[in-house]
Amino acid sequence: FDGMRYQEAVDAVAAVLAEKGLGEKKITYRLRDWGISRQRYWGTPIPIIHCESCGDVPVPEADLPVILPDDCVPDGSGNPLNKHAQFLHVDCPRCGKPARRETDTMDTFIDSSWYYMRYCSPGNDAAMVDERTDYWMPMDQYIGGIEHAVLHLLYARFWTKVMRDFGLVKFDEPFANLLTQGMVLNETYYREDPAGKKTWLNPEDVELTLDERGRPVSAILKTDGQPVAIGGTEKMSKSKNNGIDPKAQIDQYGADTARLFTMFASPPEQTLEWSGSGVEGANRFLRRVWAYAVAQESRVQTGLAQPAGAAGALPVALQTLRREIHRILQQAEHDLKRIQYNTVVSACMKMLNTLEAAKPDDSAAATAVITETLSIFLRVLNPVAPHITHVLWQELGYAGVHGDILDAPWPQVDPAALEQAEIELMIQVNGKLRGSITIAKDADRASIEAAALANENVQKYLEGAPKKIIVVPGKLVNIVA
Template sequence: ILHLLYARFFHKLMRDEGLLSSDEPFKNLLTQGMVVADTYYRVLENGGKDWFNPADVELERDAKAKVISAKLKSDGLPVEIGGTEKMSKSKNNGVDPQSMIDQFGADTCRLFMMFASPPDMSCEWSDAGVEGANRFLRRVWRLAHNHVSQGTAGALDLASLDDEQKAVRRAIHLAIKQSSFDIGQHHKFNTAIAQVMTLMNVLEKAAQKTAQDRALLQEGLEAVALLLAPITPHISHQLWLELGHDDAIIDAQWPQVDEAALVQDSLTLVIQVNGKLRGQIEVPASASREEIEAAARSNENVLRFTEGLSIRKVIVVPGKLVNIVAN
């Protein structure tokens, strides 16, 4: 609060002195959430509480990993579990970032904190979450290393992509589109990171046999590096160089969406009979409602599960599903 007041005061002072023409220093206020963590304590003789840092406490869990007791590592005696509260000196539940940085690197810590929750919501600190963020960055590095070790990738020939390659490229540009929107419009870094994770799942399963495959993977890895750059700048910069670029990633242009890559020739729709999943059909993206309904009615599973029944209604949700109501 005080920093905001100070900034506004000096801005208005400079305005009054004729140094500035605007009334306010900021166009928008984003109030970030608190980082919360578990607390542990012992009750003192005077009724007060002696708080212990989570790093100094050893937890005992049951078969379902639920915490059932805690004890101090230094003396082995039990401590009370105080619940989850915002990190503070008074509760001694802060986590030293330096120890995490020494163990995992700054990028891992940044990724975890920005993925754990939206910036305006509270973030619950989790050592397991930090380890998960580190595993994801290792996956990115491993895929890029394997790709680069096979030599320089050639140019991508968009005119000769097969259906599987088109699906991979669609995933690349869908991630670019969604991440750009999440970061640029809503500052939701957590959902932007989720888009990159989804893209990584696709890239890891993509073929790497032909020159086209490798050129497509090159495009995908470059997109991953660029989308992660605001969040994990160090590994992204190194990945950018390893992928064959001479300039720093901070000077690179934000990836642009190729809308043509998002166009689908066909759609896979889920089929339900009375609300229960019974299969799926593939139809042309341009198929009309009548054509989709006809394809659904003639599906083998639909015929089997509607045998002896009368179809009362066919509900088509464009691009998603067909639900057949029969009795």
């Protein structure tokens, strides 16, 4: 079996064992029966009636569904359904003798295994689902917490196949694509009493002392100034009291800041470490967005009135600006389709840097380019920061042309804008970077070699004629001296 791949070797070993009568290939599942009952009021009733004469009897189909009573009040002493005589005591549907209804209810994983299918058949009181479910399902994109990535997905797929076998649906799998988002982490702080019991303190109530590298070295409680222990970074939870109040963040920074930080801090499928400085950084970025956009107000409103093509042939600087914005737009579109929102935010930051770095004059061409590129930027940023972009879209006058930003068409990459008449090539001498040249994109090899050898900085490292010149098209020139 040496040299075989894993699966190939497994099949070969199984075949030999079967041939010798020593065994057979068989899949052994580690799945076990899973009890669905829970001793609580709030859940789906289990439609079983317990009769001393007949045993466990299913509720007749004509009496389904079993409805929970509305006047059942939990008192903390156990399942309140056991004390609700009207619900509990029924006649056996088989023999008619007094019997008792099952008071356990189904666990929530039963409901979460098919709720998304029920959404496809709203208003139907006669069946679980109807033919509309086959139109809408399977779901194009399902997003859920990583803590549910195994069991919930298993139950949902199992339940779908059960419904398929009963003829309720025609599809085999519930989800076409699945994204399991990571958990949000935060620092933990606590005090421990003599008995070893820990009292967890919210990070907002703790003041830190940092070393020269910004790492926490000690912490005190703000209310009394006394030390608290630093417990490390853990998943946000009530038990560790390390959650962040969303309302407090929104009141201080606005919803757009909270959204932008959350999307930018990490890829969706990875854990996100909460950072107060990161939130402040997101807020500073949005302030820059506002400042830049407002500064362009008069220019944009003039540009909106210009007919298409009024700018004519563009100067090199404006061509470069359009090319860079459309290049970033192309990458942002790709990342949106991959659900990589952190790099979409990064693309927005690159766009703003590019716009701020441009120093356009007051010409009609410059006005047209700024009007176009700023509108692209606002539309790409809108899914991340909808409120500030909505207001700026209105204030700058774009709404008068395109309607509300939510109704405006998504910006399209202009292939012509991506075309580059000139390109920059790096020049290496004996493998070390020694300079660069800007040359026509369609320049032939001889022209590239001549320009590279003529570079002043390169000539310092050459002694006589080079032994060899290697041209990597579109990237670099390597001179072997």
